[in-house]
Amino acid sequence: MLPKIVVYKAVPPDVLDYLREHARIVVVEPAPGQSQASLSGALGEALVDAEGAIGASIKVTPAMVARARRLKAISTISVGTDNFDLDDLTRRGIVLAHTPDVLTESTADTVFALVLSTARRVVDLAQWVKDGQWHGSIGPAQYGVDVHGKTIGIVGLGRIGGALAKRAALGFDMRVLYANRHPNEAAERAYGARRVELGELLAQSDFVCLQTPLTPQTRHLIGAAELRAMKRSAILINASRGAIVDEAALIAALADGTIAGAGLDVFEHEPLAADSSLLAMRNVVALPHVGSATHETRHAMARCAAENLIAALAGTLSRNIANPEVLAR
Structure with a gap:
């Protein structure tokens, strides 16, 4: 049978x-x-x-x-x-x-889409245009920040992290830092990636991308102290698992300018509540867990x-x- x-x-x-x-x-x-x-x-x-x-x-x-x-x-x-x-x-x-x-390549595409859309304020400014706010030449209030030539820090350089490093280094001439339990020698050779401790990655990166699995050791890996360690101009990208970030600490950090913004495809509780403070923040791009959704x-x-x-x-x-x-x- x-x-x-x-x-x-x-x-x-x-x-x-x-x-x-x-x-x-x-x-x-x-x-x-x-x-x-x-x-x-x-x-x-x-x-x-x-x-x-x-x-x-x-x-x-x-x-x-x-x-x-x-x-x-x-x-x-x-x-x-x-x-x-x-x-x-x-x-x-x-x-x-x-x-x-x-799912490696399509998920890496999503992560880099979050990098670009947060840096260049794609979602915010698209809504600004749709709302009829574009009445003349744009000014500093509509400016974003460059991605090319910046430093990307990847926490977890496995398959998806490696594909992200490829896009960053070869496509946008970015400096690649990574934190990982083991060295990724292939990424170091191909993309110039440099393995550092988490603290150094947080302090130096313009974009911090989380690509680590959720385990008891990585739950709330990024909390208030880690967010304070980042540059005030930095952007946090999370397309791995929501609980890797202490969401309450992230909301506080975004509200008080501890970091500049966040691109999020995952959340501690999904679907994200309609009254979440994250949805009212113009410096947040929130997606409905679509990493591999093609x-x-x-x-x-x-x-x-x-x-x-x-x-x-x-x-x-x-x-x-x-x-x-x-x-x-």
Whole structure:
């Protein structure tokens, strides 16, 4: 009999057809007005007798997994794994697959779009024009700042950070600093990137870009003290995970001019509340977590995740495994 898998995020029809060729499919999708708690409960029930699961954007807890005694593999349609307890999955012998490569370039595009749009005030000034405020020649009140030739500091120089360094160094002649647990010698050779401690990166960078995964060690990595360490003219860019930044501290820093602005694709709580102070700030560009959101990339992510899952259930998956220690069991 074909294995049962739970699909808990909408995937393209051809990807769903691929999954149906290899497994029995149960789709868990939100009903109109359904709460996140109710959706999580439905997913937990569907997992009870499932061997696999594929999806994103819902936290899969150890309690849910404990009831799923036949579960062998989960495939997340994302690079991030913060919706899972990796240690618990590994203890239970469950493979967690993810999609670390296919979204690299489109996410780096989004990050650099935030750099450009905050520096040149693209969103603010576009709205100014739409509001009918353009009555003559512009002046200093509408000026932005240059990007070319400035210093970019990248916290986390992995795949996406490396792609960002490429755009900055080769496209905009920027000086690249990075903070990372390990040296990235390829980026140092190709882009002149220099590895420094976080404090030095914050003090020297005109743009601080966060590209590190969310872990207990990186939660609120950027707080009030780190924001004070930045230049008053600096701009913070976060397209990794919202909780890496202490959002209350960021709001305070933006309000009092501790830093000049922020470009944000992620937030501590998503969707961002309509009454968030961030939305009233003209020096903030806020996006709805669209880092990899292009038609091409999202399709490639779904296909990659589907192939990951089927290979994991067959015992043949050898890449894109977030907890490779499980293979040693």
